[in-house]
Amino acid sequence: MRSDPNKAGWGLKAATWAGVLFLHIPLALIILYAFSAEDKSYVFPPPGLTTQWFAAAWARDDVWAAIGLSFRVALIATGIAMVLGTLAAAGLARTRFFGRDAVSLLLILPIALPGIITGIALRTAYHTMEIPFSFWTIVIGHATFCVVVVYNNAVARLRRTSPSLIEASMDLGADTFQTIRYVILPQLGSALLAGGLLAFALSFDEVIVTTFTAGQQTTLPIWMLQELIRPRQRPVTNVVAVVVIALTFIPILAAYYLTRSDEQPSSR
Amino acid sequence: MNTMTLPAPAASGGGPLRRLSDLLYTRRGLALGLLLVPPLLWFGVVYLGSLFALLANSFFGLDEFSGVVDRSQLTLANFREMLQPANVDVVLRTVAMAVAVTVACTAIAFPIAFYMARYARGSQKALLYIAVMLPLWSSYLVRLYAWKLLLAKEGAISWVLAELHLSWVLEALLATPGIGGNSLSFSRLGTFIVFVYMWLPFMILPIQAAIERIPGSLLEASSDLGAKGSTTFWKVIFPLAMPGIAAGSIFTFSLTLGDYIIPQVIGDSTLFIGQVVYRQQGVAGNIPFAAAFSLVPIVVIGVYLWIAKKLGAFDAL
Numbered sequence: 043m044r045s046d047p048n049k050a051g052w053g054l055k056a057a058t059w060a061g062v063l064f065l066h067i068p069l070a071l072i073i074l075y076a077f078s079a080e081d082k083s084y085v086f087p088p089p090g091l092t093t094q095w096f097a098a099a100w101a102r103d104d105v106w107a108a109i110g111l112s113f114r115v116a117l118i119a120t121g122i123a124m125v126l127g128t129l130a131a132a133g134l135a136r137t138r139f140f141g142r143d144a145v146s147l148l149l150i151l152p153i154a155l156p157g158i159i160t161g162i163a164l165r166t167a168y169h170t171m172e173i174p175f176s177f178w179t180i181v182i183g184h185a186t187f188c189v190v191v192v193y194n195n196a197v198a199r200l201r202r203t204s205p206s207l208i209e210a211s212m213d214l215g216a217d218t219f220q221t222i223r224y225v226i227l228p229q230l231g232s233a234l235l236a237g238g239l240l241a242f243a244l245s246f247d248e249v250i251v252t253t254f255t256a257g258q259q260t261t262l263p264i265w266m267l268q269e270l271i272r273p274r275q276r277p278v279t280n281v282v283a284v285v286v287i288a289l290t291f292i293p294i295l296a297a298y299y300l301t302r303s304d305e306q307p308s309s310r
Numbered sequence: 311m312n313t314m315t316l317p318a319p320a321a322s323g324g325g326p327l328r329r330l331s332d333l334l335y336t337r338r339g340l341a342l343g344l345l346l347v348p349p350l351l352w353f354g355v356v357y358l359g360s361l362f363a364l365l366a367n368s369f370f371g372l373d374e375f376s377g378v379v380d381r382s383q384l385t386l387a388n389f390r391e392m393l394q395p396a397n398v399d400v401v402l403r404t405v406a407m408a409v410a411v412t413v414a415c416t417a418i419a420f421p422i423a424f425y426m427a428r429y430a431r432g433s434q435k436a437l438l439y440i441a442v443m444l445p446l447w448s449s450y451l452v453r454l455y456a457w458k459l460l461l462a463k464e465g466a467i468s469w470v471l472a473e474l475h476l477s478w479v480l481e482a483l484l485a486t487p488g489i490g491g492n493s494l495s496f497s498r499l500g501t502f503i504v505f506v507y508m509w510l511p512f513m514i515l516p517i518q519a520a521i522e523r524i525p526g527s528l529l530e531a532s533s534d535l536g537a538k539g540s541t542t543f544w545k546v547i548f549p550l551a552m553p554g555i556a557a558g559s560i561f562t563f564s565l566t567l568g569d570y571i572i573p574q575v576i577g578d579s580t581l582f583i584g585q586v587v588y589r590q591q592g593v594a595g596n597i598p599f600a601a602a603f604s605l606v607p608i609v610v611i612g613v614y615l616w617i618a619k620k621l622g623a624f625d626a627l
Binding site: 249 | 327328331332334335338341342345346348349350352353356357358359360361363364366367379381418419421422424425426428429438440441442443444445447448449450451452453454455456457458459460462464465466468469507510511514560564565567568569570571574575584587588591597600601604607608611
């Protein structure tokens with residue numbers, strides 16, 4: 043139909059770029075609103091631009107407390123997820139055994155099922171066992187759904203790494219631990235770092251499971267959610283939103299560059 | 311490869327660490343067990359344990375006077391309660407929304423995925439990939455907040471439509487029963503738009519991966535045999551992209567079923583499954599009923615996964 047099958051039609055191009063705009067205009071708008079001089083409504087276009095709200099947000103203790111809590115939760119949850127995810131990936135990457143698929147399904151389940159299921163399940167378990175809400179009740183939930191992110195990255199890299207490297211190392215006289223230390227970990231390093239960064243971003247941003255496991259504690263997403271439902275000081279929320287975007291973009295982009303070669307399909 | 315001669319343990323010195331190392335190398339089953347025990351223990355105790363607690367609680371009742379969960383006997387009262395018309399409405403409304411969101415996401419995602427896989431090259435391809443991946447990973451709440459700004463009565467969408475002299479379109483939509491409301495941010499239509507926006511990247515990436523896997527030779531064969539571009543598309547590309555669509559739809563469907571924050575922030579005040587679960591466990595303190603109600607999305611998703619499996623969705627995961 044078309045003269046050159048390797049050229050996209052204008053309709054397809056337009057649909058593609060319209061879709062990309064649809065994905066990104068809301069994010070751009072958030073940045074614009076952080077500078078809006080209007081503080082009572084969401085009026086567009088903003089009547090004036092100012093940077094005063096950045097200072098106002100900086101001075102807010104509740105924002106800092108929420109960021110601090112989210113940071114600590116994300117750090118520990120990521121740590122646990124990296125250990126468990128790496129072990130699971132090492133166990134499952136190149137093996138075949140009965141129940142292997144069940145194990146990998148189990149790892150994926152916390153993000154394949156809606157977050158609300160993980161949330162209400164944990165809430166029910168805590169309630170049944172009379173475990174009071176604490177820092178650790180949040181961490182346990184986050185670590186559980188972060189494992190799969192680390193696992194996915196590590197498994198993709200392990201499958202790309204040639205097993206003959208390990209055999210060569212063993213043939214040359216290295217023992218299992220030396221092989222792990224000098225051959226496997228250097229191969230795996232950047233994939234683990236990427237997995238850890240994504241797990242951190244996921245935990246730092248998670249709200250649905252957290253609302254079931256936090257009790258009265260306020261993580262940054264819960265602070266944000268409270269502002270969404272009952273806005274108290276809109277300009278401060280706008281500024282926090284921009285900061286959150288900036289903070290999450292960094293680990294995501296870093297993770298992308300670290301695992302670029304894993305993502306490329308090998309068929310082309 | 312596994313039949314290669316093993317290094318002689320005697321020659322490698324006799325330290326306990328070395329012996330352990332050799333043991334791990336020769337007994338692959340032991341090494342596998344040691345690797346898998348910690349994650350399995352965590353998931354078995356924390357995750358499966360919690361899911362089991364959820365299932366068990368759905369059969370408990372609430373003592374009417376004290377409001378304490380009664381664990382002494384099992385009851386089906388929660389499930390009878392779920393059959394009340396109001397609760398059935400909630401389920402139907404949520405499933406209908408999930409279907410609508412899935413269809414809309416497919417329609418918007420397909421051209422993007424198709425272009426990314428078949429036409430984009432080099433840096434443009436990388437750019438598109440990042441453009442799809444960034445929203446997927448970036449803050450859910452911030453993106454939701456952005457839509458509150460966009461959809462507000464005084465917000466950007468109203469302004470753009472007014473500038474284009476199209477405000478009457480918006481007013482007509484908002485006056486439509488079922489999808490309308492006071493403003494976009496308090497309408498079912500608004501909820502729908504935000505759901506589509508939120509889950510779109512989850513649909514684009516699997517479709518792109520599916521199209522990417524179609525060998526170029528198939529398309530050449532199709533055109534060599536005289537098929538027009540559109541025939542090749544419908545007879546070759548689209549059927550081979552189906553597993554990707556099915557895989558993406560699992561995300562859009564499951565995420566919509568379980569979300570309670572989007573309809574709470576953007577929408578008319580009718581309830582979705584997630585909101586009922588959240589309220590029952592929180593304000594109402596009725597964990598058993600919340601537990602029973604949260605089984606609904608699990609069952610619906612189970613049925614959906616079964617259908618998707620029939621369509622071959624898992625080949626694309």
